[in-house]
Amino acid sequence: xxxxxxxxxARLHLEARERASLTVRIVVPIVSILIASIFxxxxxxxxxHSPIDAFVEIYHSAFGGKNPLVRTLLLSTPLIFTALxxxxxxxMKIWNIGGDGQLMMGAVAASGIxxxxxxAPFWILIPVILIAGSLGGLLWAGVAAVLKxxxxxxxxxxxxxxxxxxxxxxxxxxxGSFSYWRDPESSTYATGKAIPEVAELPRFWGRLxxxxxxAVGAGLLVWWALKxxxxxxxxxxxxxxxxxxxxxxxxxxxxxxxxxxxxxxxxGLAGAVEVVGINHALQPTALQTGVGFTGxxxxxxxxxxxxxxxxxxxxLSGLVSSGxxxxxxxxPIDIVLLLQGLVLLFVAAGEFFLHYRVRYAPRGEVA
Amino acid sequence: xxxxxxxxxxxxxxxxxxxxxxxxxGEILAERSGVMNLGIEGMMLIAAASGFWIxxxxxxxxxxxxxxxxxxxxxxAIHAVLAVSLRVNQIISGLALVIIGTGLSGxxxxxxxxxxxxxxxxxxxxxxxxxxxxxxxxxxxLVFDHDIIVYLSWIFVAATSYFLFRTRPGLAxxxxxxxxxxxxxxGIPVIAFRYxxxxxxxxxxGLAGAYLSIHLxxxxxxxxxxxxxxxxxxxxxxxxxxxxxxxLAAYVFGGxxxxxxxxxxxxxxxxxxxLAMLPFVLTIVVLAxxxxxxxxxxxxxxxxxxxxxxARESR
Numbered sequence: 001x002x003x004x005x006x007x008x009x010a011r012l013h014l015e016a017r018e019r020a021s022l023t024v025r026i027v028v029p030i031v032s033i034l035i036a037s038i039f040x041x042x043x044x045x046x047x048x049h050s051p052i053d054a055f056v057e058i059y060h061s062a063f064g065g066k067n068p069l070v071r072t073l074l075l076s077t078p079l080i081f082t083a084l085x086x087x088x089x090x091x092m093k094i095w096n097i098g099g100d101g102q103l104m105m106g107a108v109a110a111s112g113i114x115x116x117x118x119x120a121p122f123w124i125l126i127p128v129i130l131i132a133g134s135l136g137g138l139l140w141a142g143v144a145a146v147l148k149x150x151x152x153x154x155x156x157x158x159x160x161x162x163x164x165x166x167x168x169x170x171x172x173x174x175x176g177s178f179s180y181w182r183d184p185e186s187s188t189y190a191t192g193k194a195i196p197e198v199a200e201l202p203r204f205w206g207r208l209x210x211x212x213x214x215a216v217g218a219g220l221l222v223w224w225a226l227k228x229x230x231x232x233x234x235x236x237x238x239x240x241x242x243x244x245x246x247x248x249x250x251x252x253x254x255x256x257x258x259x260x261x262x263x264x265x266x267x268g269l270a271g272a273v274e275v276v277g278i279n280h281a282l283q284p285t286a287l288q289t290g291v292g293f294t295g296x297x298x299x300x301x302x303x304x305x306x307x308x309x310x311x312x313x314x315x316l317s318g319l320v321s322s323g324x325x326x327x328x329x330x331x332p333i334d335i336v337l338l339l340q341g342l343v344l345l346f347v348a349a350g351e352f353f354l355h356y357r358v359r360y361a362p363r364g365e366v367a
Numbered sequence: 368x369x370x371x372x373x374x375x376x377x378x379x380x381x382x383x384x385x386x387x388x389x390x391x392x393g394e395i396l397a398e399r400s401g402v403m404n405l406g407i408e409g410m411m412l413i414a415a416a417s418g419f420w421i422x423x424x425x426x427x428x429x430x431x432x433x434x435x436x437x438x439x440x441x442x443x444a445i446h447a448v449l450a451v452s453l454r455v456n457q458i459i460s461g462l463a464l465v466i467i468g469t470g471l472s473g474x475x476x477x478x479x480x481x482x483x484x485x486x487x488x489x490x491x492x493x494x495x496x497x498x499x500x501x502x503x504x505x506x507x508x509l510v511f512d513h514d515i516i517v518y519l520s521w522i523f524v525a526a527t528s529y530f531l532f533r534t535r536p537g538l539a540x541x542x543x544x545x546x547x548x549x550x551x552x553x554g555i556p557v558i559a560f561r562y563x564x565x566x567x568x569x570x571x572x573g574l575a576g577a578y579l580s581i582h583l584x585x586x587x588x589x590x591x592x593x594x595x596x597x598x599x600x601x602x603x604x605x606x607x608x609x610x611x612x613x614x615l616a617a618y619v620f621g622g623x624x625x626x627x628x629x630x631x632x633x634x635x636x637x638x639x640x641x642l643a644m645l646p647f648v649l650t651i652v653v654l655a656x657x658x659x660x661x662x663x664x665x666x667x668x669x670x671x672x673x674x675x676x677x678a679r680e681s682r
Contacts, residue, residue, distance in 0.1 A: 047478045151655040161647040172640035184418045300459050332477030337470030352453040
């Protein structure tokens with residue numbers, strides 16, 4: 001199992017690890033995040049800022065106190081959903097990268113039904129809206145699922161294309177037409193029609209709404225389902241080897257459809273929760289921030305673990321939430337994106353060292 | 368609407384489609400070797416920002432374009448190290464590129480002093496050919512009245528097509544992208560090929576980004592590419608990984624924007640949002656048609672080992 005056999009002169013060679021030890025599994029991600037921070041610091045120093053001040057400010061404005069923490073947790077809520085959406089699919093090696101589109105369609109469905117049912121009481125409205133949101137995301141991912149099962153299309157491409165279609169559709173609903181979703185009062189600057197006040201999610205800690213609790217609950221549910229249910233077992237087997245799954249009598253097509261639908265429903269919930277929790281209307285620009293892609297980052301850093309991705313999502317949201325304070329210090333807000341990208345990069349690269357051990361062998365010596 | 372307007376808008380379409388075409392050509396080469404790079408948007412952005420910055424500093428068009436090419440290549444190098452050597456999932460690595468490219472370009476745009484706004488006078492491409500040719504009716508504006516980058520893109524189309532379909536190393540690229548283990552047995556350096564074509568893809572995306580910011584738009588703003596990199600990605604699939612089709616498709620996709628204005632002038636009520644959707648809808652339709660038929664999939668489908676990392680020892 002060593003490349004040294006192929007190239008006897010190699011000084012460095014790779015050895016596959018059977019299983020990474022716990023120390024390695026903890027040290028590698030931490031070192032990865034440190035390296036990402038160092039690179040970001042270099043960018044800040046070049047721009048004439050003190051990285052230490054910046055990191056202290058990031059901590060204070062993201063996690064230091066109730067208000068900053070609430071803001072961070074609010075930002076993390078849709079991210080937890082989209083990260084779960086990515087984790088569910090990616091674990092079965094179904095590459096749903098269209099979380100953003102599913103989120104948008106979830107928001108379209110949720111806001112539509114919220115406006116339609118404006119007379120209904122609170123305890124009917126909220127569940128119906130959340131179900132509608134997840135159905136919106138489910139159907140949008142379902143398009144990719146049906147195309148994959150019946151037309152053998154690559155879901156990487158279809159889910160990505162469906163995201164851009166959803167994005168333009170949403171813009172059409174608000175900016176490009178006088179649709180049901182658009183506020184007829186708004187003429188100079190188009191906005192979405194406000195949902196009824198009773199449909200707004202209740203808040204329990206400052207501005208923090210129960211959407212955050214639903215997201216954490218969804219994480220627990222997904223964790224349990226993947227770990228303990230028959231469905232979770234089947235997705236694991238098929239993810240490892242579709243052929244093995246087929247021989248064991250599992251329907252691969254059925255599982256592809258289910259996994260994509262579950263994934264889409266989770267992303268759709270992100271959209272619904274944003275509508276009833278934050279925007280209280282269909283606001284295209286608020287939903288085009290790339291939370292779906294960031295969800296893939298969060299899930300990857302958490303190595304697709306449905307519970308681990310929650311703290312990762314909170315951490316990444318903290319970075320975003322500190323962006324405006326950094327800007328007040330004169331540090332460009334995009335430094336946050338850069339840091340996020342670098343963390344992903346180095347964590348992904350670090351993954352390699354969980355699977356392989358790099359050995360140094362003196363010339364001529366074959367391990 | 369008279370013919371002149373039609374011809375002029377077609378000519379504009381060619382310029383507008385050029386960044387997409389260049390980036391798509393680069394992606395075709397990378398994907399043919401088995402490396403999917405979702406980071407086109409990131410590579411174009413970093414090239415657009417850094418190229419524009421250097422051109423404003425030095426007032427040199429050539430230096431700016433060169434910077435863009437280098438920046439795109441460097442970002443692609445990250446992808447190559449991650450995806451080819453470290454065997455990271457190519458989707459995740461590509462997305463990292465998008466985020467880093469967006470972040471770094473935005474950072475650069477904000478940090479640059481003086482601010483990146485106006486293009487230095489004279490820092491744009493002019494028509495390459497003499498007036499005797501550009502003044503000709505119809506073919507003048509359509510064929511002869513273009514700048515050097517447009518002609519370069521045409522040469523690249525012909526060259527990549529010839530390379531991929533008619534030369535031995537070109538066929539080796541197919542082998543590397545379809546069946547790296549067999550290519551490796553045949554003595555083709557799989558890793559070197561994948562590195563080379565990923566970097567080339569980055570260089571072309573960089574050229575596209577710099578051309579866009581310096582020449583076509585003439586300023587820098589955050590997320591200047593506004594999804595062009597993603598359209599280039601879809602172009603690759605739409606074209607069935609073939610350069611000539613990519614060229615045609617780039618102009619069709621590029622023309623959709625122009626078409627929107629034309630429809631408005633003519634009084635047709637086609638919402639621009641639906642025109643903007645069209646490239647993505649068409650890509651899905653074409654992909655479904657090709658993928659569902661094994662014969663078509665073999666000819667126009669993705670390289671068989673696209674997105675899969677190659678490790679000799681786990682063969």
